[in-house]
Amino acid sequence: MSESFKIILIILAMLVIFLLFEIQHLLQSQKFLQLKKENVANMLREIEELKKELNIKEMTLTNVSEELNKTNLYLNLKEIELEKLKVGNRYELQNLFYEDVKSFMEESIQECDSSNCIVNRAKENGIRCGYVQVYTTREKYYPLIRFDTLDRGTIYFNSLSSDPVELSSFEPIKNILVIW
Amino acid sequence: MKKANRKYIIDVCSECKVRENDSSKKKLFKCRFCERYFCKKHLAPRLAMMRSAIEEIKDPVLRDKVYEEWRKKDGHPDWAWTEKYFEKIKIEEERKRERFWEAVERLKEISEEKEKKEIPSSILYTPFPEKIEKVVKLSFPKKSLIILIIAVGILLSLLAITIHKNFEIGNELSFIENKLYNLQEEKDNLTQKSKSLDWAINTIQAKLNSTKEKLGEVNSLIQIMKSNKKYKLHDPTYYEVKSFLEKDQTDKNIYSENYTCAYFSRDVNNNAEESGIRTAFVELEFPAGVPGHAIIAFNTTDKGLVYFEPQYDVEVRPEIGKRYFECLEEIPGYYWVGPEYNDTIVDVFIWW
Numbered sequence: 001m002s003e004s005f006k007i008i009l010i011i012l013a014m015l016v017i018f019l020l021f022e023i024q025h026l027l028q029s030q031k032f033l034q035l036k037k038e039n040v041a042n043m044l045r046e047i048e049e050l051k052k053e054l055n056i057k058e059m060t061l062t063n064v065s066e067e068l069n070k071t072n073l074y075l076n077l078k079e080i081e082l083e084k085l086k087v088g089n090r091y092e093l094q095n096l097f098y099e100d101v102k103s104f105m106e107e108s109i110q111e112c113d114s115s116n117c118i119v120n121r122a123k124e125n126g127i128r129c130g131y132v133q134v135y136t137t138r139e140k141y142y143p144l145i146r147f148d149t150l151d152r153g154t155i156y157f158n159s160l161s162s163d164p165v166e167l168s169s170f171e172p173i174k175n176i177l178v179i180w
Numbered sequence: 181m182k183k184a185n186r187k188y189i190i191d192v193c194s195e196c197k198v199r200e201n202d203s204s205k206k207k208l209f210k211c212r213f214c215e216r217y218f219c220k221k222h223l224a225p226r227l228a229m230m231r232s233a234i235e236e237i238k239d240p241v242l243r244d245k246v247y248e249e250w251r252k253k254d255g256h257p258d259w260a261w262t263e264k265y266f267e268k269i270k271i272e273e274e275r276k277r278e279r280f281w282e283a284v285e286r287l288k289e290i291s292e293e294k295e296k297k298e299i300p301s302s303i304l305y306t307p308f309p310e311k312i313e314k315v316v317k318l319s320f321p322k323k324s325l326i327i328l329i330i331a332v333g334i335l336l337s338l339l340a341i342t343i344h345k346n347f348e349i350g351n352e353l354s355f356i357e358n359k360l361y362n363l364q365e366e367k368d369n370l371t372q373k374s375k376s377l378d379w380a381i382n383t384i385q386a387k388l389n390s391t392k393e394k395l396g397e398v399n400s401l402i403q404i405m406k407s408n409k410k411y412k413l414h415d416p417t418y419y420e421v422k423s424f425l426e427k428d429q430t431d432k433n434i435y436s437e438n439y440t441c442a443y444f445s446r447d448v449n450n451n452a453e454e455s456g457i458r459t460a461f462v463e464l465e466f467p468a469g470v471p472g473h474a475i476i477a478f479n480t481t482d483k484g485l486v487y488f489e490p491q492y493d494v495e496v497r498p499e500i501g502k503r504y505f506e507c508l509e510e511i512p513g514y515y516w517v518g519p520e521y522n523d524t525i526v527d528v529f530i531w532w
Contacts (some may be wrong), residue, residue: 005324005325005328040360044363053374057381064381068384071391078395078399091412091414094410151404179446180449
C-alpha cells in the first residue's frame with residue numbers, strides 16, 4: 001500500500017469522524033431547534049390567550065368605570081335631593097339627622113355666645129329645636145337646646161360645646177321646661 | 181486576426197448540396213489538407229473510408245478510436261487527412277510498443293539481478309524511476325484509488341452540506357431565540373398590563389361598591405326625610421292672635437310656685453306653634469337679684485311684633501328702663517298695681 005493511499009485513507013477516516021461529529025451536532029441542534037419552536041408556539045398561544053384576557057379585562061374596566069360614573073352622577077343627584085329636603089326656613093321647621101345637628105352646632109358655637117342666638121339661628125335655618133330650662137331649684141335653671149334627631153332621638157346641647165350633654169349631669173333636676 | 185486573413189470564396193458548398201440539399205451560395209474556405217473549398221460547417225476534415233474497412237482493423241482499441249473519429253457528423257471526407265491520421269496512429273503504436281518492450285526488458289534484468297544478490301527493493305526503482313512509475317501505475321489498483329477519491333469527494337460534499345445545514349440551523353436558532361426573547365418580553369408586558377388592569381378593576385369595583393352603599397344610605401335618608409314631619413308655621417295677623425288667645429285656656433291656670441310665668445309662656449307658645457302660629461318665648465330681665473319674667477310674642481303681619489302676657493292674655497309694650505306693670509295694656513275698669521320688687525326692664529330676650 002503506497003504512502004499516498006495511506007494518507008488518503010487517514011484523511012478519509014478523519015473526514016468520516018468529523019462528518020459523524022457534525023451529523024451528531026446537527027441532530028442535536030435540530031432537536032433543540034424543534035424544542036425552541038415548540039416554546040415559541042406555546043409562547044404565542046399564551047400571548048394570544050393573554051391578549052384575549054386583556055380585551056375582556058379592558059371591556060370589564062370600561063363597563064365598571066361607566067357604571068361608577070353613572071352611579072356617582074346618580075349619587076350626586078340624590079345628595080342634592082337630600083340637601084334640598086333638609087333645607088327649611090323659619091316657617092318650615094323639621095328634625096334632622098344627628099350628623100346635621102352636630103355640624104350645625106359646630107358652626108353655631110363659632111358665631112353665637114348664647115343659647116338664645118343658637119336657637120334663633122337654628123329656626124332661621126328651618127331646624128326644629130327647643131329652648132330648654134332645666135330647673136335644679138325653684139328659680140335656678142340651666143338653659144339648654146334640644147333637638148329631636150331622626151336617627152338618635154332627643155339630644156341636648158349647651159351653648160358652649162358642639163358635643164351633646166347628658167341631662168343626668170344636672171341632677172337633681174326639679175323640673176324641665178321645653179319651649180318649642 | 182487569423183480568420184480575417186483567411187481567404188475565402190463565395191460559392192455553393194459541395195457537402196451542403198449533397199448531404200443537406202442546400203445549394204445556396206455562402207462563404208467557402210480552403211481546406212489545408214485537400215485544398216478544396218467548404219463552408220465553415222464542413223471545413224473540418226474527417227475519415228474518408230468505408231465501414232467495412234474499419235471492421236477489418238484487428239486491434240479493438242484502435243478500431244474503437246477509428247470508429248469514434250469516423251462517426252463525427254460535421255466536416256468533409258478527406259483522403260489526404262485520412263492518410264496522415266493513420267500514419268500518426270501507426271507512429272504512436274510503434275512508440276508504445278517500443279516503450280512496452282523496453283519496460284519488459286528492464287523488469288527481466290531486475291529480476292535476474294535480484295536472484296543473484298539481495299538488493300533492497302527500493303533500489304529496484306532507482307535506475308529507471310520514470311519508466312517504472314508508469315509500470316506501477318499500470319499494476320496499481322486504479323479502481324480502488326478512484327473509489328477512494330470519489331468517497332473523499334462524497335464525504336467532503338456531505339461534510340459541506342452538514343456544516344452548511346448546521347450553520348443554517350444555528351442562524352435559525354439564534355433567530356428563534358431572539359424571537360423567543362421578544363415574545364417573553366411581550367408576554368411580561370402583557371402580564372404586567374393584566375395585573376394593572378386587575379388592580380384598576382378591583383379599585384374601581386371597590387369604589388363602585390362603596391358608591392352604591394353610599395347611594396343606598398342616601399336613598400334611605402331621603403326616604404326618612406320625605407316621611408319626616410314638617411312643622412309649618414306662619415306669622416299670624418293681630419286678629420288671629422287675639423282669636424287664638426281667646427280659645428287657648430292657659431290663662432285659666434293658676435299661678436303657683438310650681439307653675440310660674442315661664443310655664444304659662446311655655447304652654448301658650450307650644451300650643452300656638454302646634455296650631456301653626458309662629459310664636460316667641462320672651463324673657464324680660466329685671467335688675468340684679470330680681471328674678472326675670474316670661475311672656476310671649478308674635479310677629480303679626482299687620483301690626484308687627486306684639487307681646488302678650490300669657491297669664492291674662494293682655495298685650496304688653498315692654499320698654500327697657502320702664503317698669504313692667506306700666507307696660508301692660510290697660511283694661512277698662514281695672515288698673516295694674518306694681519309689685520313690691522323692682523320690675524324695671526333691663527333687657528329683653530326673644531326665643532323664636
